[in-house]
Amino acid sequence: MKVLLVEDEKKIAAFVRKGLEAQGFVVEVAHDGDNGYALASTRAYDAIVLDIMLPGRDGLSILRNLRDRRLTVPVILLTARSELNERLEGLNLGADDYLTKPFFIEELIARIQAVVRRAAGTPQSILSHADLTVNLLTREVERAGRKIELTAREFALLEQLARSPGRVFTRMQICEKVWNYDFDPGSNLVDVYVQRLRKKIDGPDSPGLIETIRGVGYRMKAVE
Ligand code: CA
Numbered sequence: 001m002k003v004l005l006v007e008d009e010k011k012i013a014a015f016v017r018k019g020l021e022a023q024g025f026v027v028e029v030a031h032d033g034d035n036g037y038a039l040a041s042t043r044a045y046d047a048i049v050l051d052i053m054l055p056g057r058d059g060l061s062i063l064r065n066l067r068d069r070r071l072t073v074p075v076i077l078l079t080a081r082s083e084l085n086e087r088l089e090g091l092n093l094g095a096d097d098y099l100t101k102p103f104f105i106e107e108l109i110a111r112i113q114a115v116v117r118r119a120a121g122t123p124q125s126i127l128s129h130a131d132l133t134v135n136l137l138t139r140e141v142e143r144a145g146r147k148i149e150l151t152a153r154e155f156a157l158l159e160q161l162a163r164s165p166g167r168v169f170t171r172m173q174i175c176e177k178v179w180n181y182d183f184d185p186g187s188n189l190v191d192v193y194v195q196r197l198r199k200k201i202d203g204p205d206s207p208g209l210i211e212t213i214r215g216v217g218y219r220m221k222a223v224e
Pocket of ligand 1: 051052
């Protein structure tokens with residue numbers, strides 16, 4: 001597993017490099033945005049760990065440029081607790097995940113493994129998550145053996161979340177994917193549909209699977 005780490009804080013970079021190498025990863029480090037972008041756009045990595053605030057080109061501009069060039073390498077953003085807008089923008093630009101500083105190295109390793117697994121995922125016809133199964137061919141949904149009737153929109157919403165357990169989707173991403181609409185930030189359409197979906201798929205013996213990430217969006221809880 002080869003990882004590019006773009007991080008200007010030398011201490012954090014050294015700590016992350018050490019932790020990832022101990023896990024058997026091959027790690028290349030860039031300490032500024034220009035060098036980071038040069039490496040990210042010319043070499044092959046399994047994942048990129050990208051700080052947002054960098055000297056030179058910042059993390060979001062690197063991400064935007066990579067995605068504009070159709071480079072789909074998984075990207076995990078490192079964000080400061082206060083960088084809520086940047087986090088949201090990063091997800092909308094196509095980041096696969098984010099981690100808020102400070103973090104445990106074990107958490108970063110788990111996130112890297114998860115995004116790499118998702119990126120390598122083969123197309124499936126049945127999504128199975130905890131006691132939920134979603135059949136993409138017959139469009140049948142079951143939770144703990146109980147059949148669930150969903151409308152087309154509800155199904156599309158569930159499909160998007162269930163395809164990438166653990167991945168956070170912003171309301172804008174959900175809106176574009178499920179409704180093909182340009183997102184209206186004043187609309188609570190997405191929230192209304194998430195509530196409806198929860199009512200149908202959760203029950204007394206089936207705890208909530210869809211998690212609200214405050215100020216960001218929703219995700220299907222990761223279940224190991
Ligand atoms: Ca920084």
